[in-house]
Amino acid sequence: MKIIIAGGTGFLGEHLERYFTEKGNQVYIFTRNPKRSNEIYWNAKDLGDWKNRLENADVLINLTGKSVDCRYHDKNKQEIYTSRIESTHVLQIALDECMNPPKIWLNASSATIYVHSETHVNTEENGIIGDDFSMNICKNWEKEFFAINNEKIRKVALRTSIVLGDKGRAFPKLKAIIRMGLGGKQGRGNQMVSWIHIGDFCKAVEWIIQNEEISGPINITAPEPISNETMMRTLRKKLNIPLGLNAPVWQLEIASIFLKTETELLLKSRNVYPENLIKRGFRFAFPNFDQALAQLLKP
Template sequence: MKIIIAGGTGFLGENLEKYFAEKGNQVYILTRKPKRKNEIYWDAATIGAWKNILEKSDVLINLTGKSVDCRYNEKNRQEICSSRIESTGVLQEAIDTCSEKPKIWLNASSATIYIHSEKQLNTEENGIVGDDFSMNICKSWEKEFFKIKNEEVRKVALRTSIVLGNKGGAFPKLRMLTKLGLGGKQGKGNQMVSWIHIDDFCRAVEWIINHEDITGIMNITAPDPLSNEIMMRKLRKQMKVPFGLNTPVWQLEIASGFLKTETELLLKSRNVYPEKTC
């Protein structure tokens, strides 16, 4: 297959590229800083020569978006929003000019679109979508993605949970905290953690590509969300660390200020189930 990954130089994109390239597929990366032969410049906001690579492609995967691992000040909020909406809009504009359009377009979204939930298991069918900054970003993102329908292009929005891997995502930070003896529960510890291993994320994307009846919204997560307390306990056991100090909310608030991030990333209960893939 000819596969295009927009915003493909991050943790998810690098692993998807490796996964599909090793299976003999042609993988091209749209990036602001091309360094390799298969990388093509784009600014994620305006049409350019990059649009030609979309012709006769089999798969388009859009992962573009400013990281949410930052403080939600006005500047960052604007960049988080615009990077997602503009890149999705300009890809649609480019696709509209193609004589032979991509067969499937997978666009990133997030499992954080669902409400904070400790008991409600959010599936694609019955998930409760909420109303705050993070959830509204996801709603606007998906609205832009599904705004225009092309009969030739199958569209799937990937509501992805926390992705874990040894070389990226949240896991290296959790591993470091555990080694330092800080691997106890964060906050009350009853917030649910929906997660997926990076290898299974890649397999899920491949599964969607291969199942031509799949369209619309997909929860990309393992089918067994854990409470934060249980997850940290399992991590301590696996790493043979005998204890882990708990971190109350007030300490997380102080630490998040120093680390220039938000406590929501640790304290929101993401209780998500991938009904369509199970």
């Protein structure tokens, strides 16, 4: 296949590129800073020569968006919003001009679209979508994505949770926190953590591409969410760190200022289940946290 990954130089894009290239596919990356022969310049908001690469492509994957691992002041909020909306909008314009557009367009979204929930399990069908900054970002992102129905293009919004990988942002940070002796529960520890191993993320993307009946929003999460307290305890055990200090909310609020992040990333309960993947027969290589850790912590 000919696969285009817009915003593909980050953690997810690098793994998807490697995954599909190793299977013999041709992968092109849209990026602001092209350095390799398969990388094409785009600024994620204006039409340019990059649009010609979409002609006769099989797959478009859009991962563009400023990281939410930052302080939510007005400037960052605006960049988080515009980076997602503008990139999705300009891709739609470019695809409308294609004679032979990609057969499928997968656009990043987030499991953060669902409300904080410690007991209610959010599936695509019964998930509760709320009203705050992060959820509204996701709602507007998907609204822009699905605004136009292209008969030639199947659209899938990837409601992705925390993706765990050796070189990802989340997993190395968790290991560092625990090794510093700070690996206790965060807040009350009751918040559910929805996650997925990077291998299953790539596998799920490929599976969605191959299964033509899949469309609309899809939860890209492992089938077994885990509480924050259990997650931290399990990881401490695997790393042979017997103790970990708990971090009450007030400490996290102070620490988040110095770390230039937001406590929401740790304290929001993302209790999400991949019902559509499971119902249609997708099989996870790492369905539970212990299995994922066993692979991630291999010597």
